[in-house]
Amino acid sequence: MDNARIDRIIDKHQGEASSLIQVLLEIQSENHWLPKEALERVSEKLQVPLTRIRHIATFYKTFSLIPKGRHEIHVCTGSSCHVRGATRLLDTVQDLIGIRPGETSSDLRFSLETGNCLGCCALGPEIVVDGKHHSKIAPDNVEDVLKDYD
């Protein structure tokens, strides 16, 4: 991500330090992760110490300091999905793609996240791949779903 793009985002928020979180959110959503250089640029432009930026960037699950895979898998581990079998579902996904939550596979094919309730408890247990919901899914069907993403 080049400085021009970062500057554009910062300028949109009038370069105010109080917009730090909004700026980081926008960089994350454009770039899918927060490179070190980007954080340094934000620190310099907003005049916010890097320590504070790094704390925020690691505080929120939304932010990633490492590149994400081409496809983001999200397994809902909220309370309702939990009692409906999310743990087994997560185990299956982990076994299939060989990474744990928060990680990205070495071929950059998948990133895996667990998350709290997405507000779709009626569909649980579910996994969401690149924003598409696969609802009331049984562990046996996970392989079928994932094979469409490469």
Added chain:
Amino acid sequence: MPRINSATELEELRKGILSKRDPNKPCIAICAGTGCLALGNDRVISAFEEEVKKQTLEAKVDIRATGCHGFCEKGPNIIIYPEEICYIEVTPEDVPEIVSQTVLGKEVIDRLIYTDPNTGEKAAHQSEIPFYKNQMRHLIGNNSKIDPKSIDEYLALGGYSALSKSLFEMSPEQVLEEIKKANLRGRGGGGFPAGLKWETARNAPGEEKYVIVNGHEGEPGAFMDRALFTGNPHSVLEGLIIGAYAIGSHQGFIYTRHDSPQLRNNIAVALTQAEEYGLLGENILGSGFNFNVEVHLDIGIFVSGESSALMRSIEGKNPEPRPKYIRTSVSGIWEKPSNLNNVETWANVPQIINRGSEWYTSIGTERSKGTKLISLSGNIVNTGVVEVPFGTTLREIVYDIGGGIPNGKKLKAVHFGGPMGGSIPESLLDTPLDFDELAKLGAPIGAGGMFVLDEDTNMVDVTRFFLNFLTNESCGKCVPCREGIRQMLKIVTNISEGKGREGDIELLEEISEVAGAASLCALGKTASDPLLSTLRYFRDEYEANIKEKKCRA
């Protein structure tokens, strides 16, 4: 859009909108809530648009993409007005038939209506379906009647009349008095009287004051704020503006999740439209009152919804709770008086102003007034958003509205308040929904997530789930919370894996006493509540796990 400059002009505009409407014109309300969209309702919406075009019915039929109807379990949902016919689990393939047979032919399609799994009875209309008919849907009921992106539809339902009434017929003191008399209690968890909080902020010294919507909704299994805010953003906004008027604030913040595009867009559109009409901004409705709103997108973690953490996040600082013994309503954002209320709390305000505190207090129990939104989830037949008057028993919610427990299982407990709440055993299911009654049982109502657990649930595992959740969703700043949760989770995990030891329960109780007494914020203070409530009602499960060294996870 023309700017509205007086109360009269607002009523004229409303009349104009209503006169252009034909109450008998068919309207297909398609749920575009999170659940139904995830189930493919976007395709159903396109299919309707195409079909209507194909049959050149654009002038004769309205299509409306709405917020969540509540019955997420049976999505994709649609409702056909004016008959209020509900079709469930609709697919794009059903669309041509629906248009020809139901919209034009006024005939009900049997296969698409709700069948009660217990009685086999069919129900075509909203007023006959048990899930809907046992509720009192003052807030969420409007979701299916409006397009959230259209301020005119909100106006058609009487929207912004409460704002106009407040500005032109009432003084700020009178508005405040009305809210106090209504005994509106905060819906975000604490149940604190909104009127008293407003009064504190109003009386706090300083010219600059802020009002804030807490739309964080971090409790797992809670999705009613999102449903209401996405489906009817103007109702929250109207409440906020009225509150600002009563408190004497000219700047508001909407703090909400960044992870739902519909929510984000609908709020943005609502703000723009309200501004264009002059319902927001300078000199609102020509009254001389100024009020602006800024949206702060966030998701943060569970603790971010706590008031002082939320306010720090709005300041752009690290969203950690602050160790202050001064209320945020006196010293909040940038040390200015800042009045924070939950989405649902704000949405209650317009109806209180319109219909009066006397009407409002006629609903509910002695000390909990009005209705409450509930997110039903877990082992329940009908997952969804429910609205009931306070005083409804938990049994009625689980069985009459929720349809009971799936797969013929028995109910074991209902859990309220997520990671800061507690479980109520089946034997106490006739308890009425009430802030104080539930708190007495050790299961405060929280934000309104009602998590239903069947007989197969191991309560030690439920406790472990919530503790584990908090290790990753607290800020980690203060010792009793961070270290207390860490150790409690270890011990509970050991117990659930059959590695528990004599004395573990007592140690858990000791840690929770310290975390409860000495933590910095309410998260740490209540982090052990799920543990304490399961120890209160299901102690035998812990003891059995320890004695029999059984792994029950």
Added chain:
Amino acid sequence: MSEILLQIDGREVEARKGMTILEAAQSAGIFIPTLCHHEKLEAYGACRICTVEVEARGRKNLVAACVYPVEQNLVVRTRSEKIDRIRKMILELLLAHAPDAFALQDLAKEYGADKDRFEKEASFCIHCGLCVRYCAEVKKKNAVGFVDRGTRREISFIPEIASKECWNCKECFPLCPTEALQAAFVLTKALFSP
């Protein structure tokens, strides 16, 4: 500045408006233990070892003495069975991470804390934030900060800044109640100078 009268452990104590209970107690020579407090730094309120009992307008409450502002007629108790229990537990929880820290051992003796109560997980840091706050508030260098949240929270240096600033400063080192800081710093240096 207006004078405020309050009672600490049965003694009348005079204080100025804006003072905390801790400051008022210290000025009267009454000892309240602290781990995350430093007079040059903004109150932080994280370790909670300074928890005391206050009684104001008929209501009793447990509060952190280092943050709670004095009020007229406030009644403060710095020791009680409950307060001692809280301090003992806090110490035991921390000793799992830093069993050899002198600051903790002295207090552990006073409160009867058992350093083996919880399984050792020696990370050495007790998250008092003294280094982080000193570097930010006093030195304004921001070479060290917190990262992550919940039970995974820890301190971490920014190597680029640390390599420039820390060598000639190291003022935060003696503030650390455990050996965590040195460990983290040495680690950073090792990583940074190949």
